[in-house]
Amino acid sequence: MVVDPDILVRANNMDSLIKSIEVSCAHEDWEEVITLSQALLHAAELVHFDIVHRNGPTNVYNKHIIYYFAYSHLMSSLSYQKLKQYSESIKYISYYSELSWLSDGTKAGEAVIEKFKSFAAAHLLTLEILRGNMSKLPEYEAYLENYSGNALLIGLSILLESAIEHGYCIDRQLLRFKQNINSYDYYAERNMASQYLSYQYLLAQYEQLNDQHSEALCTAVYTLWAADRLNNDNYFKKAIHLFESLRKNASVSQLTACFNQPFY
Numbered sequence: 001m002v003v004d005p006d007i008l009v010r011a012n013n014m015d016s017l018i019k020s021i022e023v024s025c026a027h028e029d030w031e032e033v034i035t036l037s038q039a040l041l042h043a044a045e046l047v048h049f050d051i052v053h054r055n056g057p058t059n060v061y062n063k064h065i066i067y068y069f070a071y072s073h074l075m076s077s078l079s080y081q082k083l084k085q086y087s088e089s090i091k092y093i094s095y096y097s098e099l100s101w102l103s104d105g106t107k108a109g110e111a112v113i114e115k116f117k118s119f120a121a122a123h124l125l126t127l128e129i130l131r132g133n134m135s136k137l138p139e140y141e142a143y144l145e146n147y148s149g150n151a152l153l154i155g156l157s158i159l160l161e162s163a164i165e166h167g168y169c170i171d172r173q174l175l176r177f178k179q180n181i182n183s184y185d186y187y188a189e190r191n192m193a194s195q196y197l198s199y200q201y202l203l204a205q206y207e208q209l210n211d212q213h214s215e216a217l218c219t220a221v222y223t224l225w226a227a228d229r230l231n232n233d234n235y236f237k238k239a240i241h242l243f244e245s246l247r248k249n250a251s252v253s254q255l256t257a258c259f260n261q262p263f264y
Helices: 005-026 030-053 065-082 086-097 107-130 134-144 149-166 171-180 184-189 193-209 213-229 233-247 252-259
Strands: none
Touching (some): 030 065, 086 107, 149 184, 193 213, 213 252
């Protein structure tokens, strides 16, 4: 069967938009992520119309068509979360939590629907933590127990962000989980460098706010080193600013210890 060239353009456009969204996420340009996600949604709507009303092909896309709808809403929700617009974030969670109206009766389609329904439940729990609902902390800890690698890194970053914002202690949770955070090169290989640096930067801020000055100083120095190795100018500048604020009250021995710590 000869595929309409316009359909191929739309297929390539959707996948190109996902790549652009990933790049904007890495640069933490959340406004741009929202714009690109809305463009992806529009493209998915056009493709879905072709499939349903014009008997268009479904085998020219890298993902099931439902995935493009879900991913668009997920990334919009994540962006509003990062912008601390939690009500908007919840609105978009509701969009990707229930996609059965797109069901085409295939196993592949049902798998996508169920996968994003699970994501939605976890995302709602995350927003409860970010809002400072400490009653959800045990549930969130239980959630983190099931994850490692990227997911655990993101989860601990959420805890740190919330603890900094709402002023509560998560020393016990950090002691329990942070030993499972991998070295910087693990995340660099998985395009998670900015997320890793964000975690280290948040950790240094948390330590500073909780009067753990030596630890905060060493974490800031490590973040500087890692940002340099990962060629991340944004977090290098942030770490310098934090280091300067900490250095003013540091002793010579503290500074010496931090710059002599083993980096690997």
